[in-house]
Amino acid sequence: MHTDVLIIGAGAAGMMCAFQAGRRGRSVLVLDHAPKLGGKILISGGGRCNFTNTGAGPANYVSRNPHFCKSALSRYTAADFIELVRSHGIAFHEKKLGQLFCDESARAIVGLLKAECDQAGVRFELGCRIESVARQSGSGPGRFEVASTAGRFTTESLVIATGGLSLPKLGATGFGHELARQFGLKVVETAPALDGFVFAGSESAFFARLAGLSIDCVISCGGLSFRENILFTHSGLSGPAALQASLHWRAGEPVVIDLLPGHATLDWLFVKKREGNRSILKNLLAELLPARFAEAYCERNRVSGLPLPQVSGAALEALCVALHAWELRPAGTVGYSKAEVTRGGVDTDELSSKTMEARKAPGLYFVGEVMDVTGWLGGYNFQWAWSSGWAAGQAV
Numbered sequence: 001m002h003t004d005v006l007i008i009g010a011g012a013a014g015m016m017c018a019f020q021a022g023r024r025g026r027s028v029l030v031l032d033h034a035p036k037l038g039g040k041i042l043i044s045g046g047g048r049c050n051f052t053n054t055g056a057g058p059a060n061y062v063s064r065n066p067h068f069c070k071s072a073l074s075r076y077t078a079a080d081f082i083e084l085v086r087s088h089g090i091a092f093h094e095k096k097l098g099q100l101f102c103d104e105s106a107r108a109i110v111g112l113l114k115a116e117c118d119q120a121g122v123r124f125e126l127g128c129r130i131e132s133v134a135r136q137s138g139s140g141p142g143r144f145e146v147a148s149t150a151g152r153f154t155t156e157s158l159v160i161a162t163g164g165l166s167l168p169k170l171g172a173t174g175f176g177h178e179l180a181r182q183f184g185l186k187v188v189e190t191a192p193a194l195d196g197f198v199f200a201g202s203e204s205a206f207f208a209r210l211a212g213l214s215i216d217c218v219i220s221c222g223g224l225s226f227r228e229n230i231l232f233t234h235s236g237l238s239g240p241a242a243l244q245a246s247l248h249w250r251a252g253e254p255v256v257i258d259l260l261p262g263h264a265t266l267d268w269l270f271v272k273k274r275e276g277n278r279s280i281l282k283n284l285l286a287e288l289l290p291a292r293f294a295e296a297y298c299e300r301n302r303v304s305g306l307p308l309p310q311v312s313g314a315a316l317e318a319l320c321v322a323l324h325a326w327e328l329r330p331a332g333t334v335g336y337s338k339a340e341v342t343r344g345g346v347d348t349d350e351l352s353s354k355t356m357e358a359r360k361a362p363g364l365y366f367v368g369e370v371m372d373v374t375g376w377l378g379g380y381n382f383q384w385a386w387s388s389g390w391a392a393g394q395a396v
């Protein structure tokens, strides 16, 4: 069987590319080994899909080549996708920081993509295993042959939209990276990102004691700072602040947390001391931070049971420095079983930023998370899927 465009991966980027190409009159077939469309979209954003970010721009992406994403992001913008969402009558709201979520359910976004694909005549084969991909000699309509459990297909344009390694239980595989290598393309080392941190030894026990607590903080890592919540877990730190930081973290590096951003804690404590306040330090700190944290933190710093007058100025200063610049060295991140995305992937130097086509293998395209473009937490990864899928959809 022949098709003009064959797309492997029926996720966000694959479906966007599919209906863009279909609208241009191309015959399009999408293959996926998962039994249903857009599995990751369905569970994203807590089931409401944070489908874009109104502020999405190149600065919100991590890549070895930070310029690569500029072209696609400027040609298919957050405003373009919002327009599409509106045209399908899907209600949405901004949660915070430009993050747009469906009011009802992420199913609406999968429904939108499926409806657009149906209208553009896109065909799907789900639950289909890819057995081999080969390039035929010469160019033209039959330049790739894909063997699968749904049959053998020849195609002129082969689009790899198989995503990253995150969430193997949802069908994530390294297929796209392996295929890139098969065609002689470089792959930037991958790592789980937008993921929680885990800690070793005494730190791990300290976090376990605080499991379930959430604190608004500023977290800094790799030269960037984010103001969000951290969440203590049994093995370490999670929550949006930790997830953001994990994208910029490299093994062995510290992360620094300001637990009381903008608060002059040392001055506040010195004023209380001058006023003759006799409160126990942990109770005073509990006015600023969750009581369970204040208690554990004071114990750890050996100032737990002391009333304020008995705590030296130097000890207060040390405590406040640590509260505002708490330096932690994670042992690692949780891993692909929990990470929202994969950092790294197909090296963008191998691809055209305009069309996503591989320079060394004309007719072969990569879209979405499979490549070395990773967005921050907050709708940026879907925007990359839409923008890169759109760009390839105009060219295939």
Ligand SMILES: Cc1cc2nc3c(=O)[nH]c(=O)nc-3n(C[C@H](O)[C@H](O)[C@H](O)COP(=O)(O)OP(=O)(O)OC[C@H]3O[C@@H](n4cnc5c(N)ncnc54)[C@H](O)[C@@H]3O)c2cc1C
Binding pocket: 008, 009, 010, 011, 012, 013, 014, 031, 032, 033, 034, 037, 038, 039, 040, 041, 043, 044, 045, 046, 049, 050, 051, 052, 128, 129, 130, 161, 162, 163, 164, 166, 167, 170, 171, 172, 173, 174, 175, 339, 340, 341, 367, 368, 369, 370, 378, 379, 380, 381, 382, 383, 385
């Ligand atoms: C829990 C969670 C929540 C998230 N929430 C958000 C959010 O709210 N906002 C946001 O912007 N991003 C979010 N993300 C990230 C976002 O889901 C991804 O960046 C995005 O889905 C990438 O789109 P994609 O099309 O490149 O890949 P995917 O959506 O992962 O699609 C890849 C497709 O390829 C298929 N596939 C893989 N290997 C093979 C193979 N060997 N053969 C055949 N088919 C294959 C898969 O079955 C899948 O259908 C979240 C991720 C997770 C894990």
